[in-house]
Amino acid sequence: MQYFINFIRTPLPGKGPEVLAAVKASLDATGRPGNLTAPISVPNPTQNGPSFVSLIGGFQNLDEVDTMIESSFNNEEVQNRLAAIDALCHRTSYVLxxxxxxxxERPDGYQPNLISRTFFNAKLGSRNDLLAALLDVREKVGSKVKPLISRPIAGNAGIIRVTNMASTLQEMEDTRKEALAHLASAGVLELLSQSPWRSVGKIVHRVQA
Structure with missing residues (x-):
């Protein structure tokens, strides 16, 4: 999976169950691997309600992303389905x-239930150094599933996202503590323009490839 798209939706008050059901159906209709997470702990509790984050993956290159986007825009049923979900939300955003x-890579039989997403913002001119340090830490952390390191193709150019998966909150916390020690010794803190921020969500739906 070289590229993936996150859909971040903040439901209107009282519309959470409807949004969850509609997003599950929309994910199933794509025919692509993905998942949907509901928030357990959010980075900013003063924002306008918790957001559901869905993911569509399996894109090996940007040409495949182009093809999916073109087919979606030219498909009235898809556009109506997405518009119906948006009508239930305070805010919707897409991140490629x-x-x-x-x-x-996951061990045979291992099924993660939780996803944490931590965002690191590099100082100006330090993005490549930060990426190298995070990739090095990734290899040292003894989690059952190695973290996924990614970057949004739009927005702040210094942002790098580290996504961790775990089966329990305790497993996630143990991985976090181990990673913190490696991050400090790798000098990551000196490469950041601000403190990292993190969210934790529960996987409530998944679509296999």
Whole structure:
């Protein structure tokens, strides 16, 4: 998976269950691998309600992304389905990202239930150094599933996202503590323009490839 798209939706008050059901159906209709997470802990509790994050993956190159976008815009049924979901939301945003760390490999039979996403913002001119340090830390962390390191193709050019998966909150916390020690020794903190921010969500739906 070289590229993936996140859909971030903040439901209107009282519309959460409807949004969840509609997004599940929309994910199933894509025919692509993906998942949907509901928030457990958000980075900014003063924002306008919790957001659901869905992911569509399996894009090996940007040409495949182009093809999917073109087919979606030219398909009235797809556009109506997305518009119906948006009507239930306070805010909807799309984020196309590039996978910088290679395929995500899971042990046989291992099924993660949780996803954490941590965003690192590099100082001006330090993005490549930050990426190299995060890739090095990735290899040292002893988690069951190695973190996915990615970057959004739009927005702040210094942002790098580290996505971790775990089966329990305790497993996720153990991985976080181990990663913190490696991040400090790798000098990551000196490469940041601000403190990282992190969200934790529960996988409530998944679509296999």
């Amino acid at each position: 990202s590039e996978n910088l760390s290679g395929p995500v």
